[in-house]
Amino acid sequence: MNYDASLWLTFILIGLATLLPRSSFIVLGQRASLPEAVQKALRYAPAAALAAIVVPDVVLVNGAPDVFNPKLGAAIAAVLAVSLSRNPWLPFIAGMAVLWGLR
Amino acid sequence: MSPSFKAGAREGFRVCLPVSVGLVPWALVTGLAMVSAGFTPVQAMGMSFIVFGATAQLGTLPLIVIGAPWWLILATALVVNLRFLIFSAALAGPLAGGTLLQRWLCGYLLTDGVFATCLERLRSDADPAWRLGYYLAPSLWCALVWQSSTLTGxxxxxxxxxxxxxEFMASIALLVLLVPMARVRPMLVAMLTGGVLSVLLRGLPLRLGVMVAIVAGIAAGFATEHLQKKAEAR
Incomplete structure (x- = not known):
């Protein structure tokens, strides 16, 4: 796969979308603050967004849901590894092993 | 550098050392995932320095690979970074003593690990220079560990x-982030709503389904929290 120069523009967009929330209140100082209700709602944003990205990645095969695909088996193995062990490498080892094993 | 900045820096470095070790597998995987997405080493390290955020990088990679529209990539990056607004609000007071440039640097370097580890002492220590050292030293160290491990990957x-x-390592990395969040009920509801809707709405034009799924997930999590509170109050 090859990308053109617009890839760098994409990086800058993602970079701004990361730098601005991080710096926001630290740079503005106490001149600004966030309402309590907004703070509460925002806590759910990463969970909802990451799930919305990773679930289709794991469940869909050529655009259609397939519950017997190797990626789903690998995902389950990775989730089990995170739940049962504190070893940071194990989810990756378990997930990739199952992915290769089922193919 | 004042003596109290140095004292803070030493203490911050000491408490965050374990956190920085935990970054290594993450950074390796992020490096591998970017190359698997088809980036050259220069492009991959460029993204790593410009963005310096694993969640935003890993979350947008699948969208970049499928050639998703720029606004969807931007919106997704913003949404996964919204948590930083809350962290930034919490750090505004403790870091108010820094110069403008130092505060931008503090913002760029803000990571979940240092935030979680250092927040308590940052809020309680009375010396602004000590606090700045206590935050900046481990943040710079974590950035160094992160970038060198990414390069290795x-x-x-x-x-x-x-x-x-x-490239499947990127999906596993996102799952590793999700599992600890799922231990809280409203968070699990937000996740399931976002994940299931994103699959069901995959046919919507412009990949709007992902955005709808995220907004619905946030709303579902927020609503569940309210219902839980009501049930407890009864």
Missing amino acids: VLAAGAIPRGWSL
Whole structure:
């Protein structure tokens, strides 16, 4: 796969979308603050967004849901590894092993 | 550098050392994932320095690979970074003593690990210079560990055959982030709503389904929290 120069523009967009929330209140100082209700709602944003990205990645095969695909088996193995062990490498080892094993 | 900045820096470095070790597998995987997405080593390290955020990088990679529209990539990056607004609000007071440039640097370097580890002492220590050292030293150290481990992953990826499907490591990395969040009920509801809707709405034009799924997930999590509170109050 090859990308053109617009890839760098994409990086800058993602970079701004990361730098601005991080710096926001630290740079503005106490001149600004966030309402309590907004703070509460925002806590759910990463969970909802990451799930919305990773679930289709794991469940869909050529655009259609397939519950017997190797990626789903690998995902389950990775989730089990995170739940049962504190070893940071194990989810990756378990997930990739199952992915290769089922193919 | 004042003596109290140095004292803070030493203490911050000491308490955050374990956190920085935990970054290594993450950074390796992020490096591997970027190369698996088709980036050259220069592009991968460029993204790593410009963005310096694993969640935003890993979350947008699948969208970049499928050629999603720029606004969807931007919106997704913003949404996964919204948590930083809350962290930034919490750090505004403790870091108010820094110059403008130092505060931008503090913002760029803000990571979940240092935030979680250092927040308590940052809020309780009375010396602004000590606090700045206590935050900046471990943040810079974590950035150094992160970038060098990412580079290792990027260079290692070139030696690995494509048939090994290493790009799937990015999906595993996102799952590793999700599992601890799922222990809280409203968070689990937000996740399930976002994940299931994203699959069901995959046919919507412009990949709007992802955005709808995220907004619905946030709303579902927020609503569940309210219902829980009501049930407890009864």
